Amino acid sequence: MLDRNVRNLINKNGFEEFFSGVKELVSGADIAVANLEGPFTPYPSLTASLVNKTLTFTFDPALAPKLSDLGFDILGLANNHTLNFGREGLEMTREYVREAGMFYYGDPNNATELSIITAENGISVGFVGFHEFTYVNFTKVLEEIDYLRAQVDVVIVTPHWGEEYQREPTENMKKWAREFIDHGADVVIGSHPHIVGDIEEYKGRKIFYSLGNFAFDQYFSIGTMNGLGVLMGVEKDKEGKLAIKYHSVGIRTDRKGVSVVDNP
Helix, strand or coil, X not given: CCCHHHHHHHHHHCHHHHCCECHHHHXXXXXCEEECCCCEXXXXXXXXXXXXXXXXXXXXXXXXXXXXXXXXXXXECCCCCCCCCHHHHHHHHHHHHHHCCCEEECCCCCCCCCEEEEEECXXXXXXXXXXXXXXXXXXXXXXXXXXXXXXXXXXXXXXXXXXXXXXXXXXXXHHHHHHHHHCCCCEEECECCCCECCEEEECCEEEECCECCCCCCCXXXXXXXXXXXXXXXXXXXXXXXXXXXXXXXXXXXXXXXXXXXXXX
């Protein structure tokens, strides 16, 4: 989230300083992916004054190439802030992301461009986004997973869902996560609750219900300042059999910026 006080801190201290604590983590990944919690538009911020309590975000388009330089490759757009400046803002965001040399996937209405396929070191990976809070087109998401399952080695589903500040998943989240896996997802990695959520396993596949905050300005609790990064190591043997290993990395977001910490 690159508006409100995150915008102010970046303007004051610089983008590089704000993200210096995670540069090695992000740039070291073969494929680095994040949820983009709002649109890139040239419009002035409605939140940077910290007086207006609106939750309408806009991000400085000049930060898109900086995210790319930091090491991000793909940004997810299936969330409840992507349409803060309407369909126009969404189209602007897609264009700014493309111009910065990154890819995007997911749609706030679960309607179009739900997924992206990429490959690294001979392993193909498909990402599928899902946004709960429009309450539409869930079937399209399942169909997209079905399609990708036949196209790639690894399918990753990243739902934006759940209740804010709640660690435990809702019954819908548990039901949907299992459906994603039943349709072919190898892992489910969620966002939105602003705190780290429960981690489960179903049919031998991981479900991370929420990674919490990465870059955000919620300094009112330890839970909202501590997030989680998920590192996936994927190997394929000569017979084409895959092995996936996971390693979680603690993330801290505060007024100094974003950094890696020892204890998630």
